[in-house]
Amino acid sequence: MINQVEDVVRIPLPVGEEFFIKKHHIESAGDYKKKRICIVTGIHGDELEGQFVCYEVSRRIKELESALDGIIDIYPSMNPFGMDSVTRGIPAFDLDMNRIFPGNFEGDMNEYLAAKIIEELKGADLVIDIHASNIFLTEIPQIRINELDQDSLLPIALKSNMDLIWIHGASTVLESTLAYSLNSTGTKTLVIEMGVGMRITRDYGMQLTDGIFSMMAELGIWNAIPPLCKNPMVSYDSHGTEVCYLNAPCSGIYIKEKDHGSHVDKHELIGKIISPMTGTILSYIEAPESGILFTVREYPVVEDGSLMGRILKDK
Ligand SMILES: [Zn+2]
Numbered sequence: 001m002i003n004q005v006e007d008v009v010r011i012p013l014p015v016g017e018e019f020f021i022k023k024h025h026i027e028s029a030g031d032y033k034k035k036r037i038c039i040v041t042g043i044h045g046d047e048l049e050g051q052f053v054c055y056e057v058s059r060r061i062k063e064l065e066s067a068l069d070g071i072i073d074i075y076p077s078m079n080p081f082g083m084d085s086v087t088r089g090i091p092a093f094d095l096d097m098n099r100i101f102p103g104n105f106e107g108d109m110n111e112y113l114a115a116k117i118i119e120e121l122k123g124a125d126l127v128i129d130i131h132a133s134n135i136f137l138t139e140i141p142q143i144r145i146n147e148l149d150q151d152s153l154l155p156i157a158l159k160s161n162m163d164l165i166w167i168h169g170a171s172t173v174l175e176s177t178l179a180y181s182l183n184s185t186g187t188k189t190l191v192i193e194m195g196v197g198m199r200i201t202r203d204y205g206m207q208l209t210d211g212i213f214s215m216m217a218e219l220g221i222w223n224a225i226p227p228l229c230k231n232p233m234v235s236y237d238s239h240g241t242e243v244c245y246l247n248a249p250c251s252g253i254y255i256k257e258k259d260h261g262s263h264v265d266k267h268e269l270i271g272k273i274i275s276p277m278t279g280t281i282l283s284y285i286e287a288p289e290s291g292i293l294f295t296v297r298e299y300p301v302v303e304d305g306s307l308m309g310r311i312l313k314d315k
Contacts, residue, residue: 001065002027008075009116011109019081019109021117024054024074026061035221036071038121039212041130043097043178045082045089049195050130052205057212070221073124078117086198088134099174102181118181125219126156127189128212129179135197136299137307140261140292141204142166144191146173147238149183154234157190159218161211161229163261164294164312169237196298233292235312244288246309248273248302252282260296270309273302289313 008021028034039057041050054076061068077083079097082090089096090110103114121127133139142164143157150167157165173180182189192208195201214229216222235242248254252273258264264287273283285308287293295310302308 001029001068003062003065008120009113011113019113021075021078021080021113023120024058024076025071026058026068026074027071028068034070035125035219036073036123037212037216037219037221038073038075038124038127039130040075040078040121040127040178042075042077042083043079043129044131044197045079045085045087045091046135046197047088047130047132048083048198048200049132049204050192051076052200052202053130053208053212056205056209060209060213064224067222067224069223070216070219072216072221088197098178099176101176101178102185117178121178121182121189122185122187124187125221126215127179127182127187128192128215129189130192130194130208132195132197132199133193133295136297137295137309138196138201138260138298139193140164140294141192141194141207142294143232144168144193146170146180146183147236148173149188152188153183153190156188156215156218158232158234159211159214159229160190160192160232161207161214161227162192162194162232163230165232165234166243167234167236167238172237233312242313242315244291244311244313245307246270246285246288246311248285248304248306248308249283251303253300254285254297254302254306254308255300256296258293258296260293262293264290264293264311266290271297287311 011019100114104111105115140163179189179191194204210227214226217226256271268287271285291311291313297308
């Protein structure tokens with residue numbers, strides 16, 4: 001058994017500091033060709049939901065090391081400067097790290113970094129890239145898949161214990177993301193979105209950890225009975241408007257009336273936009289359709305057009 005923290009990349013900086021990305025490498029004993037799963041998080045430095053998942057996966061493996069038959073690599077902080085300074089992108093460059101893949105070994109430091117990350121993850125049997133919405137919206141645990149990759153990704157995603165799998169039209173998918181770069185070159189990569197920025201939602205972390213062990217069992221990396229998992233709902237952009245977007249009709253302060261993840265009926269009150277200045281209700285927000293409120297606004301200040309939630313319509 002190998003169980004150690006290793007360097008992925010180390011770059012000296014002009015101010016005498018060093019930039020580095022590390023991984024926790026856990027590998028079952030024996031010299032044979034092993035399957036590998038990679039858990040990646042922190043590409044957006046202000047999305048912290050994955051931190052608990054990395055911890056909990058390691059903890060559970062330590063508890064039952066004999067069940068591991070393969071390699072698990074955990075990368076808790078792909079954008080360490082972003083995480084240190086609680087910023088989404090790479091600070092000082094004002095750059096979203098998930099817009100620079102596949103990178104370039106001949107490019108500047110950030111492009112080099114992106115190329116190094118791709119080289120590191122390429123060839124894994126499964127990569128799980130954990131994101132956490134932003135500080136404005138909470139998401140139920142979900143996987144987002146480019147429709148071009150659904151044949152390769154849907155079977156394993158169905159074992160993920162997430163609430164929702166959302167299959168996006170190819171035209172809405174950004175080509176400069178880690179997941180796009182890896183999937184388009186044959187390394188299966190699932191993008192998880194769950195919870196809210198800058199926070200840890202422990203229940204969601206537990207739910208995804210259960211899903212990771214279920215997927216590891218499916219791949220043959222984990223020889224123990226996996227946790228019982230739920231069947232995710234699957235929504236397709238290509239099937240028309242299965243998702244409704246709730247946008248604010250005016251500016252003000254948004255007060256939620258319905259909990260995240262709850263089922264709402266058509267015309268049910270979801271929230272209100274109020275004016276703290278005049279003490280009036282500026283707008284009642286009703287569900288345009290019945291369905292599951294799978295995204296809700298957490299950050300109360302809204303402007304005309306701000307996203308307040310999403311509903312996955314009943315079938
Ligand atoms: Zn993100």
